[in-house]
Amino acid sequence: MKHTISILVENKFGVLARVAGLFSARGYNIDSLTVSETQDSAISRMTVVVNASDEQVLEQIKKQLNKLIDVITIIDFTKKDYIERELVFVKISVDKKDFVRLKKVIGRAKASVLVRKEDFCIVELVADQEHLNNFLGQLKDFKLVELVRSGRIAIAK
Amino acid sequence: MDRKGLFMAIMTGAQILIECLKREGVEVMFGYPGGVVLPIFDVLYDAKLKFILTRHEQGAAHAADGYARATGKVGVCLSTSGPGATNLVTGIANAYMDSIPMVAITGQVKTFLIGNDAFQESDVTGITRPITKHNYLVKDVKDLARTIREAFYIASTGRPGPVVIDLPVDVQTSKTEFIWPEEIRIRSYQPTMEGHPGQIKKAAKMIEKAKKPILYVGGGVISSGASEQLKALAEKNQLPVTTTFMGIGAFPGEHTLCLGMLGMHGTAYANHAIMDSDLIVAIGARFDDRVTGRIDAFAPGAKIIHIDIDPTSISKNIRVDVPIVGDAKEVLRDLIGYIKKSPDIKMWLGQIEKWRKEFPLTYKHDDKLRPQFVIEKIRELTGGDAIIATEVGQNQMWSCLFYQHNQPRTWISSGGLGTMGFGLPAAIGAQIGRPEKVVFDIAGDGSIQMNIQELATAVFNKLPVKIAILNNGYLGMVRQWQELFYNKRYSSTPLKNPDFVKLAEAYGAKGLRVTRKDEVAPAIKEALATDNVVMIDFVVEPEENVFPMVPAGEALNRMLGGMA
Ligand SMILES: Cc1cc2nc3c(=O)[nH]c(=O)nc-3n(C[C@H](O)[C@H](O)[C@H](O)COP(=O)(O)OP(=O)(O)OC[C@H]3O[C@@H](n4cnc5c(N)ncnc54)[C@H](O)[C@@H]3O)c2cc1C
Ligand SMILES: Cc1ncc(C[n+]2csc(CCOP(=O)(O)OP(=O)(O)O)c2C)c(N)n1
Ligand SMILES: [Mg+2]
Numbered sequence: 088m089k090h091t092i093s094i095l096v097e098n099k100f101g102v103l104a105r106v107a108g109l110f111s112a113r114g115y116n117i118d119s120l121t122v123s124e125t126q127d128s129a130i131s132r133m134t135v136v137v138n139a140s141d142e143q144v145l146e147q148i149k150k151q152l153n154k155l156i157d158v159i160t161i162i163d164f165t166k167k168d169y170i171e172r173e174l175v176f177v178k179i180s181v182d183k184k185d186f187v188r189l190k191k192v193i194g195r196a197k198a199s200v201l202v203r204k205e206d207f208c209i210v211e212l213v214a215d216q217e218h219l220n221n222f223l224g225q226l227k228d229f230k231l232v233e234l235v236r237s238g239r240i241a242i243a244k
Numbered sequence: 245m246d247r248k249g250l251f252m253a254i255m256t257g258a259q260i261l262i263e264c265l266k267r268e269g270v271e272v273m274f275g276y277p278g279g280v281v282l283p284i285f286d287v288l289y290d291a292k293l294k295f296i297l298t299r300h301e302q303g304a305a306h307a308a309d310g311y312a313r314a315t316g317k318v319g320v321c322l323s324t325s326g327p328g329a330t331n332l333v334t335g336i337a338n339a340y341m342d343s344i345p346m347v348a349i350t351g352q353v354k355t356f357l358i359g360n361d362a363f364q365e366s367d368v369t370g371i372t373r374p375i376t377k378h379n380y381l382v383k384d385v386k387d388l389a390r391t392i393r394e395a396f397y398i399a400s401t402g403r404p405g406p407v408v409i410d411l412p413v414d415v416q417t418s419k420t421e422f423i424w425p426e427e428i429r430i431r432s433y434q435p436t437m438e439g440h441p442g443q444i445k446k447a448a449k450m451i452e453k454a455k456k457p458i459l460y461v462g463g464g465v466i467s468s469g470a471s472e473q474l475k476a477l478a479e480k481n482q483l484p485v486t487t488t489f490m491g492i493g494a495f496p497g498e499h500t501l502c503l504g505m506l507g508m509h510g511t512a513y514a515n516h517a518i519m520d521s522d523l524i525v526a527i528g529a530r531f532d533d534r535v536t537g538r539i540d541a542f543a544p545g546a547k548i549i550h551i552d553i554d555p556t557s558i559s560k561n562i563r564v565d566v567p568i569v570g571d572a573k574e575v576l577r578d579l580i581g582y583i584k585k586s587p588d589i590k591m592w593l594g595q596i597e598k599w600r601k602e603f604p605l606t607y608k609h610d611d612k613l614r615p616q617f618v619i620e621k622i623r624e625l626t627g628g629d630a631i632i633a634t635e636v637g638q639n640q641m642w643s644c645l646f647y648q649h650n651q652p653r654t655w656i657s658s659g660g661l662g663t664m665g666f667g668l669p670a671a672i673g674a675q676i677g678r679p680e681k682v683v684f685d686i687a688g689d690g691s692i693q694m695n696i697q698e699l700a701t702a703v704f705n706k707l708p709v710k711i712a713i714l715n716n717g718y719l720g721m722v723r724q725w726q727e728l729f730y731n732k733r734y735s736s737t738p739l740k741n742p743d744f745v746k747l748a749e750a751y752g753a754k755g756l757r758v759t760r761k762d763e764v765a766p767a768i769k770e771a772l773a774t775d776n777v778v779m780i781d782f783v784v785e786p787e788e789n790v791f792p793m794v795p796a797g798e799a800l801n802r803m804l805g806g807m808a
Pocket of ligand 1: 342404461467488489490529532571572573658
């Protein structure tokens with residue numbers, strides 16, 4: 088099962104390596120990881136999506152993260168009311184005819200076209216996982232050149 | 245010289261380092277010089293801080309570790325960059341696995357050269373990240389004093405462990421105003437000391453009602469200094485106690501309630517007792533796989549209470565029923581108060597006594613020179629009061645089984661990493677920390693050769709360390725596995741050894757050789773009466789095995805040997 092965890096860390100040199108090293112050393116799988124500053128420039132936020140086989144593994148991951156000296160707090164969104172979003176860019180190779188079809192998919196998904204060139208376009212969508220996966224599923228019929236995902240971020244309500 | 249002092253001092257990084265070490269109460273440092281630590285060594289030249297030059301950086305790290313185990317203080321070691329630092333790595337990993345407080349200071353190339361593959365550069369913070377509790381690269385001399393303060397605080401509090409400070413040479417020579425941070429607070433690091441009262445009360449109730457309880461005691465009781473509380477809990481309620489390898493000495497080995505060590509090479513009665521118990525109270529122990537054996541078969545009928553300062557130790561390998569995060573000493577103190585009536589466990593204690601009689605810890609008594617006999621004699625002649633360091637292998641297992649320790653911090657052995665070559669340098673560190681004590685390194689003929697160069701350190705510093713080599717002519721522990729599980733195919737385990745007596749003499753130590761039982765006591769007596777390093781080469785039975793033994797991956801009560 089996938090869990091979204093937000094980790095507040097000291098904005099210090101090497102912290103990312105500590106967190107990433109912990110996951111690799113203990114064999115936990117990371118689905119996605121984002122890092123950025125917070126309102127306090129001394130604190131960074133990492134949002135990690137982990138795949139934990141059971142509750143005990145998830146607990147152990149959280150405890151191990153907490154044990155890192157530079158980790159200030161951990162928020163596990165699993166049992167919380169929260170909002171999560173991910174940004175995707177998709178570069179799609181389309182001719183005029185396909186583009187008409189594509190526009191319908193894009194319209195339904197509330198995605199937007201950022202770039203439109205002769206033979207390709209770049210589409211953007213910010214959405215939660217369900218919506219996003221739905222959208223990507225519908226793109227199966229098109230020729231995807233490149234897919235770029237930002238990784239999830241989340242905030243508690 | 246601090247803020248409140250009369251004047252502010254401008255100092256170099258190297259001077260600040262040594263000043264901070266003194267203020268942290270450091271009395272001795274172990275290490276080895278080199279290019280990028282020259283500024284530190286220059287300050288050490290006339291500083292009032294004892295510096296022990298080992299003959300290898302690994303020796304320095306193990307000596308600092310042994311010092312820490314014997315005294316409870318933080319062990320400190322120092323090396324140059326590159327090869328000096330990488331030579332410390334095994335010693336740091338060793339301290340990490342056994343939760344030993346240590347600060348390792350490594351020189352580093354100049355800050356502006358870092359990352360350029362400079363001469364003798366290695367990414368020390370990168371290399372040591374997974375084997376330290378925390379590490380630092382100090383890039384600005386203004387951060388140095390606070391970093392050192394934090395390093396000592398982190399190393400010695402909570403679950404102790406090694407901390408590395410990587411110190412570029414230009415930071416050592418840069419100058420700044422020296423400010424000693426009086427107070428240290430790290431917002432992201434606050435170990436829980438007091439246990440949750442609700443949980444402790446729950447635990448007390450469970451103990452009151454238990455029919456077959458057992459205390460399973462580990463290294464955390466020693467690092468917490470909780471032996472007295474443990475003894476009170478056990479004696480007041482007549483609870484039997486088994487200790488892990490790291491818990492040896494936390495509870496008196498000769499106590500009637502003591503079952504000795506449990507686990508792969510534990511006593512049969514300790515293993516039977518834990519497997520058959522209905523309540524396990526784990527105190528500062530981490531359910532290591534050497535202890536649990538096959539995990540799904542471990543103590544099937546037992547509820548588990550787990551007291552540990554490190555939440556990650558709890559429910560890591562074994563799911564527990566009542567977790568209590570806190571310092572062993574504080575939690576035990578509260579727990580004792582909450583237990584209103586002792587459990588009624590006469591039958592259980594009777595059963596344990598039966599096991600004790602049925603499966604005693606023993607070995608063959610004939611006229612051959614057996615290693616267990618040597619250890620028993622060492623125990624007898626040191627009144628059970630020596631500090632025993634060991635190497636790794638059979639020598640180590642016989643030492644924990646046959647030298648019953650009554651005091652904490654007298655058993656100094658590499659548990660989690662099992663580092664051959666640990667014993668001699670650790671014994672040196674222990675002897676420096678506890679000069680009044682007799683310190684023995686019980687060694688194997690293989691292991692002793694992994695840091696034999698430290699004989700020079702011991703002789704030069706007039707440390708009367710005694711070394712008892714149980715010379716079986718084999719990498720014995722590996723040979724035992726080959727005998728039992730690989731059809732006696734002794735691949736690369738027979739040893740052709742040097743003449744250890746001559747070797748000792750070449751280093752300026754005394755060398756003795758013992759080949760017969762009746763020579764054992766006189767040799768030990770001679771060693772004890774000698775004010776020098778003494779190395780005794782005990783030529784023992786070559787194919788003696790350590791029993792009991794639980795084969796790897798087997799249930800704990802499926803022991804080989806020691807059953808009859
Ligand atoms: C060849 C060989 C054979 C071995 N065979 C055995 C064997 O048969 N039996 C055996 O037991 N071991 C054996 N070992 C050792 C084994 O590998 C482990 O090192 C050992 O079992 C760990 O002991 P421990 O559980 O006490 O944990 P430690 O490593 O001592 O850990 C201490 C625990 O206490 C906690 N703690 C620390 N400070 C405090 C505090 N203040 N308050 C509360 N908790 C605290 C820590 O968080 C940690 O969980 C063997 C080793 C070797 C090399
Ligand atoms: C550095 C290191 N290398 C290898 C091992 C694996 N090992 C464990 S015990 C052992 C044999 C030790 O032989 P010796 O020191 O003679 O002790 P004995 O078992 O014979 O008492 C070996 C090779 C180890 N623990 N440490
Ligand atoms: Mg040997």
